[in-house]
Amino acid sequence: MKTQLFDVxxxxxxxxxxxxxxxxxxxxxxxxxxxxxxxxxxxxxEEGRQERLFSAECVMPLRTAGRLRQxxxxxxxTVELLLGYLNRIEALERQVRTLxxxxxx
Numbered sequence: 001m002k003t004q005l006f007d008v009x010x011x012x013x014x015x016x017x018x019x020x021x022x023x024x025x026x027x028x029x030x031x032x033x034x035x036x037x038x039x040x041x042x043x044x045x046e047e048g049r050q051e052r053l054f055s056a057e058c059v060m061p062l063r064t065a066g067r068l069r070q071x072x073x074x075x076x077x078t079v080e081l082l083l084g085y086l087n088r089i090e091a092l093e094r095q096v097r098t099l100x101x102x103x104x105x
Contacts (some may be wrong), residue, residue: 016045016053025059026066032076041080061086 023030036042037052042062044052065082068074074082 015056017056017059019052019054022054022059022062026062027070028062028066035076036080036083039080041083061090 017025019030019033022028023033026033028036033042037044042054042058045055046053061083064086065079068082069076069079
C-alpha cells in the first residue's frame, strides 16, 4: 500500500501571496491570472511592485474555479463569471452566519 504525501499550508486571509504562488495553487497560468486582473475579476493587493501580490482570501474561489475549468473544459470568460458567483455565494454565506449569530436560542 502506497502512502500519499500532501503539501499542506495554512493560509490566513490577511496574508498575501505572489502571482507565481497563486498560479501554482490554482492551476492557472500567470498569463491567465493577468487576464483576470485586466478584466477586473481578480484584484491585486499591491500593484506598484515588480510582482503582483494578492490576498490569500482569493485562493479558495480561484482554486475552485480552476478545478471546475479543468473538469468541464471551460474558457476563461466562463471562469470569470464563475468567480463572480463564487465570491457572491461566499459573501451571502458570511452574511447568513452573522445573522444567525445574532438570533436568540
